[in-house]
Amino acid sequence: MGWPDQKLDILITGGTLLTMAAPADIIEEPVIGIRDGKILFVESNDLPSGYSPEAHEVIDASGCLVLPGLVNTHTHLPMILFRGLADDLPLMIWLNDHIFPAEERFINRDTVYTASLLAIAEMILSGTTTFCDGYFFESSVARAAIASGIRGVVSQGFIDFPSANKPDLSGHTAAAENFMQKWHKRSPLLTPALICHSSYICSPDTLRAIKAVARGHESLFLIHLAETREEVALLRERYGKKPVHHLLDLDLLDKATVAAHCIWLEEDELDLLAQSGVKVAHNPESNMKLGAGVARVPEMLRLGIEVGLGTDGCASNNNLDLFGEMGMCAKLHKVFSSDPTVMKAEKVVEMATLGGARVLGMADRIGSISPGKCADIILVNMNKPHLTPLYHPFSHLVYAASGADVLTSIIGGQVVMRNRRLLTIDLNEVMDGVRKIGAAISSWNRSSTA
């Protein structure tokens, strides 16, 4: 065993490690070795025999919690452009009168790229190391992800507006195929996928066609499902079916389908999701802000449905901080069920890490700090007034910490943030770029509502 062979890329020592590999697996003073983007070993106190303490970078995690990077299972990164543009409105008015017209005018490959860089910066600064995005011009999101070194599922979006009598099926299929082929194995950090907005904005033919392309590539298929009561009423009127039955009849339910929201579902529909292995992305802040309703997450978990956390787009949240999402998730279900024992802190942290990885079909690679897995690791600084004293790490992560407490972030073995400084993104330049687009949106918004 030669010396150079044993040199590590990164050695993390000290602090308190939450591996998330098994419940309550907490290691004090851990020693974590990273090489070639992977976690080589996880030990307590000492290096394994044969390893030298030499590493290209040694990170002292004293005073920090060390845990897997957070997984955002549902977002629309470019919507950061519409953060705070139209608040306090019902979903259908918000979408039809504000978001869709703004998207039509301002969304293009350049604005999506700039917006995605800012969104990625915000995610890294708040502890997210993997995101699952769905939008238009998704190749620009993919490019921004590669440029910034974050791990992501990038999903090209498809819609047929209600006015379109005939969906452009061959166009949809060709666009979906092109996207999948273009990004297949382009980067180890990137996974291409496809998203149909919903079954009220996509025709049955479009849903079937896009799912068929996703199946052909063994990739994820994403959809918004039962987000509002209006959606359920609309589907009943149009197809005479409940939302999950509509998807079942179109053969869309399987282990590679990730459904966001899943609020207005009945018992038999939840059973169908459980039986078919459909995964759920839960977005408590977006659901609360849009007054959409409360997804029955404790019940889903009892049925064995995999549930991850998502922020949804910035226009309905209005940030990408998964720490806020964890806190809201824990508290929303307590108040909804009048039961403070549901959604315990440890379970919620699991949903934001390994649970999210399971939702995205990536649990063999990410979601826990275990030998052989990708080195996606964050350090959360506990040396803060609002985190003192520290009795239970999971409690602090969910009820007291915020994204701003994340100190350092490693993705695939690359340090992307050190001591809160972003290393792959020029934040000032990106914020300037987004402010310029924001100024144009603002003057358009004033003139169109005048």
Ligand SMILES: [Zn+2]
């Ligand atoms: Zn969404």
